[in-house]
Amino acid sequence: KAGVTQTPRYLIKTRGQQVTLSCSPISGHRSVSWYQQTPGQGLQFLFEYFSETQRNKGNFPGRFSGRQFSNSRSEMNVSTLELGDSALYLCASSDVDYGYTFGSGTRLTVV
Amino acid sequence: TQLLEQSPQFLSIQEGENLTVYCNSSSVFSSLQWYRQEPGEGPVLLVTVVTGGEVKKLKRLTFQFGDARKDSSLHITAAQPGDTGLYLCAGANRGSQGNLIFGKGTKLSVKP
Numbered sequence: 001k002a003g004v005t006q007t008p009r010y011l012i013k014t015r016g017q018q019v020t021l022s023c024s025p026i027s028g029h030r031s032v033s034w035y036q037q038t039p040g041q042g043l044q045f046l047f048e049y050f051s052e053t054q055r056n057k058g059n060f061p062g063r064f065s066g067r068q069f070s071n072s073r074s075e076m077n078v079s080t081l082e083l084g085d086s087a088l089y090l091c092a093s094s095d096v097d098y099g100y101t102f103g104s105g106t107r108l109t110v111v
Numbered sequence: 112t113q114l115l116e117q118s119p120q121f122l123s124i125q126e127g128e129n130l131t132v133y134c135n136s137s138s139v140f141s142s143l144q145w146y147r148q149e150p151g152e153g154p155v156l157l158v159t160v161v162t163g164g165e166v167k168k169l170k171r172l173t174f175q176f177g178d179a180r181k182d183s184s185l186h187i188t189a190a191q192p193g194d195t196g197l198y199l200c201a202g203a204n205r206g207s208q209g210n211l212i213f214g215k216g217t218k219l220s221v222k223p
Contacts, residue, residue: 004153033209042216043154043199048209056210090153092209099144100211102153 002027004093004103012109018079021106025072025093031055032074033100034066037088049074081110113138115202117214125222127189132217134200135182140212141205143176143183148197148216157185190221 005024013019025032034046045058049068066076072093078085086109092100116135124130134143142161146154158167160176160183167174171194173186183200197218201211 031209033211035211035213043201043211043213045210045212050208056207058210092153094209099156099159100209101156102146104151104153107151 004091004101006089006091006103006106008106009104010107010109012111013081014111015081015083017081018077019081019108020075020077021089021091021108023074023076023091023093023103025074025091026095026101029093029095029101030072031094032068032072033092033094034074034076035090035092036060037090037105038086043090046076078108083110086110113140113202113204113212115200115212115214117198117200117217119217120215121218121220123220123222124190126191128221130187130190130219132185132187132198132200132219133182134184134214136202137181138202139180140202141180142203143180144201144203144211145174145183145185146199146201148199154197154199187219190219192221192223195219195221 031050033048035043037043048056052068063079068074088105090105092102094100144159145157148154158174163178163180165176171188197216199216200214
């Protein structure tokens with residue numbers, strides 16, 4: 001079956017702009033999690049959605065938000081972009097508590 | 112705040128050598144997962160260990176979960192160039208679905 005699909009793969013934005021990233025989970029998976037990966041901090045948890053409800057949230061400012069649709073597809077939005085938001089954004093889907101399948105990520109560069 | 116410390120941070124070895132990567136925490140986790148990530152791609156799950164003292168083997172890779180469920184190790188026997196990549200351990204807790212605590216990773220390079 002198809003894996004986790006993230007679009008777009010690459011994105012360049014200017015400081016102050018906003019951006020929306022998309023994630024389509026594996027068919028049948030209802031849980032979608034988002035992570036930010038940077039060389040300095042590694043992978044850090046942003047938030048997790050299950051059946052359109054946010055179940056868990058990491059320690060990121062309110063500029064980072066997300067949502068999940070009825071078909072389990074998820075989007076995350078970052079408003080008022082800062083240079084430090086440049087990172088690889090990864091989403092992962094799961095149908096059980098253990099074992100997450102990650103997408104290839106969206107590489108966001110803020111200039 | 113739960114943290115996972117991975118060591119070593121970098122490892123460069125010759126093909127055929129053995130190696131061990133460690134993942135340590137002062138906190139207890141419900142499960143520990145190991146992932147491998149290649150440049151420009153997302154992490155790929157290798158194994159999940161759940162029971163303290165559990166040992167799992169995946170071909171030349173052996174994973175162990177500490178008795179107290181605070182640490183884990185990954186041992187690779189006779190490393191091959193195809194094993195090159197970033198190895199990440201991640202801890203999970205019941206009730207914190209989706210919230211994996213990742214170590215910073217071990218960057219492994221296996222030279223032919």
